[in-house]
Amino acid sequence: MKKLYVILTLILLNAIALKSQTIDDARKDVYYAKYKSAKNILQSTLSNDKASPYAWYWLMEVYLKEKNIDSANKIASTIPAPLLEQRSMKDNPLVFIGRAHVLLDSGLTTEARSQMDEVLKAGKYKNPVALLAAARANIESKNGDVPWALELLGQAVKKDKKNAEIYTAIGDAYFRMTDGGKAIINYDQAIALNPSYAEPMYKTGVIYKTQKNKEIYLEKFTKAYEMDSAYLPALYELYYYYYFTDVVKANQFLNAYIRHADADPMHGYMITDLQYVSKKYKEAIAGADSILMAEGSEAQPRLYKLVAYSKAALGDSTAALQYMNTYFDKQDTAQIVAKDYELKANLLEKLSPDKAEAIVWYRKALAADSNKNEKLNYMIALANIQQELGNRERESVWRERVYENKKSPTNLDIYKWGMALYSAENFEKADSVFALYESKYPDKVHGYLWRARSNASIDTTMEKGLAVPHYKGLVEVAIKDSVKNKPLLLRAYQYLGAYEANVTKDYAASLEYYSKILSLNPEDTEADKNAKILEKWIKDGKGNN
Numbered sequence: 001m002k003k004l005y006v007i008l009t010l011i012l013l014n015a016i017a018l019k020s021q022t023i024d025d026a027r028k029d030v031y032y033a034k035y036k037s038a039k040n041i042l043q044s045t046l047s048n049d050k051a052s053p054y055a056w057y058w059l060m061e062v063y064l065k066e067k068n069i070d071s072a073n074k075i076a077s078t079i080p081a082p083l084l085e086q087r088s089m090k091d092n093p094l095v096f097i098g099r100a101h102v103l104l105d106s107g108l109t110t111e112a113r114s115q116m117d118e119v120l121k122a123g124k125y126k127n128p129v130a131l132l133a134a135a136r137a138n139i140e141s142k143n144g145d146v147p148w149a150l151e152l153l154g155q156a157v158k159k160d161k162k163n164a165e166i167y168t169a170i171g172d173a174y175f176r177m178t179d180g181g182k183a184i185i186n187y188d189q190a191i192a193l194n195p196s197y198a199e200p201m202y203k204t205g206v207i208y209k210t211q212k213n214k215e216i217y218l219e220k221f222t223k224a225y226e227m228d229s230a231y232l233p234a235l236y237e238l239y240y241y242y243y244f245t246d247v248v249k250a251n252q253f254l255n256a257y258i259r260h261a262d263a264d265p266m267h268g269y270m271i272t273d274l275q276y277v278s279k280k281y282k283e284a285i286a287g288a289d290s291i292l293m294a295e296g297s298e299a300q301p302r303l304y305k306l307v308a309y310s311k312a313a314l315g316d317s318t319a320a321l322q323y324m325n326t327y328f329d330k331q332d333t334a335q336i337v338a339k340d341y342e343l344k345a346n347l348l349e350k351l352s353p354d355k356a357e358a359i360v361w362y363r364k365a366l367a368a369d370s371n372k373n374e375k376l377n378y379m380i381a382l383a384n385i386q387q388e389l390g391n392r393e394r395e396s397v398w399r400e401r402v403y404e405n406k407k408s409p410t411n412l413d414i415y416k417w418g419m420a421l422y423s424a425e426n427f428e429k430a431d432s433v434f435a436l437y438e439s440k441y442p443d444k445v446h447g448y449l450w451r452a453r454s455n456a457s458i459d460t461t462m463e464k465g466l467a468v469p470h471y472k473g474l475v476e477v478a479i480k481d482s483v484k485n486k487p488l489l490l491r492a493y494q495y496l497g498a499y500e501a502n503v504t505k506d507y508a509a510s511l512e513y514y515s516k517i518l519s520l521n522p523e524d525t526e527a528d529k530n531a532k533i534l535e536k537w538i539k540d541g542k543g544n545n
Helices: 002-031 034-045 053-064 070-078 093-105 109-123 128-140 145-159 166-177 180-193 199-208 214-227 232-243 247-260 266-277 283-296 303-312 315-330 340-349 355-368 372-389 393-405 411-423 427-440 446-458 468-481 486-504 507-520 526-538
Strands: none
Touching: 002 053, 053 070, 053 128, 053 145, 070 093, 070 232, 093 109, 093 128, 109 372, 128 145, 128 166, 128 247, 128 411, 145 166, 166 180, 166 199, 180 199, 199 393, 214 232, 232 247, 232 266, 247 266, 266 283, 266 303, 266 340, 283 303, 283 372, 303 315, 303 340, 315 340, 340 355, 340 372, 355 372, 372 393, 372 411, 411 427, 411 446, 446 468, 446 486, 468 486, 486 507, 486 526, 507 526
């Protein structure tokens, strides 16, 4: 009989140990952000009539971490009545604190605070586990009272000075209060107490990440990983960091992340994304198509975009446009970025005979992008298409915007702007643009030349002589290299010779210009003919000479 009693006792102790281990496993999964595993354990535990009260608490906490307030409320409303009796407050404080946390996240702050106060008073504010739980609820909830949480943690430290979790929570409170310095001091204290505790090292990295201090936050995330290679938050941060800088390392951390994490359909998306940024376009397309086939209408629309970008990179513009059209049909407009509009514009520019379609999508990209350099690129693309279409007036509008928005516009930017205006026969504005060119680049011929031509187009009879000073300016600059600028000099001398002959009647001045033409091009029969006529008129005493 005594032997049977011993066996039954051992069985009972083993059962209790197994139950305790189960809750510990769930807590461990919560720490590692493996919420699906934690829920499975806790829900299985709660199917037992004699489930630990902690199971109710942790299941509520898991749902709150997932921002699933409805499920947390459901669990809170199904807690067995005996666990909610007044006498249970001292023995099972976490059940009440869990319920209060649900109230807090639901916005019922007064009720939540009252319930937490009541349960903490029942333990005379001496239970460090209850104090820590109440403090965490206030730190994690957007509706929480963080200064009060710090007070509770101060009391918890007095009862349990070597608890690294308490110091981590103090660090969290200071981080919520935007005091990064004090947060790091407490995270360091937690690490000193438990050198294998990755969470405070990871959270130190998060602080430096908010400060955009890449060198230090990478170091902290790496140390967190070295402290605990299964700690998922650190693995994810390292994967994400290297996603943009080193795809080989990113792949290593992604594989580790997937290996340790709960199974999740998003892992397929992550693998496919990394294949794309690794320029493994065929693999990325295969991965995306596989997910689309498996998930059907439930698949994220961005997969169509990923295939479109991959097809475009492989030179299959037709297929890329088809996938891009599907993406725009399925994706919420709020999720579409400027680069998506740009890709469709690029594809339409290549494939559609109607360039006006591409213009529509470039304009959408321009409206959606806040990056100044990208906006500038869209303006240039729009100007180029309008030039190709022959709409020089619209082109000039975009060329002007390019000039206004470019930090350091070049002489070519001004030239293209002026030429668009000249071609659109907006000669007065073309003159003002080329005047700008002339003032910025006085040693170049283009400002003088196109001011001369613009004014000649305004003053078609030469009566006002508007083009004359600009042609003379052109001569002054062009004569410095008469061989290279021979065509320009001939044009200027021809215009000035005609002006002096026909408007001022200064035949001697006119003859001088025609002589200069002949010195550059002795074979110019027209100039030779005009020179002889002028010589005769001068000999006959005609003109104002």
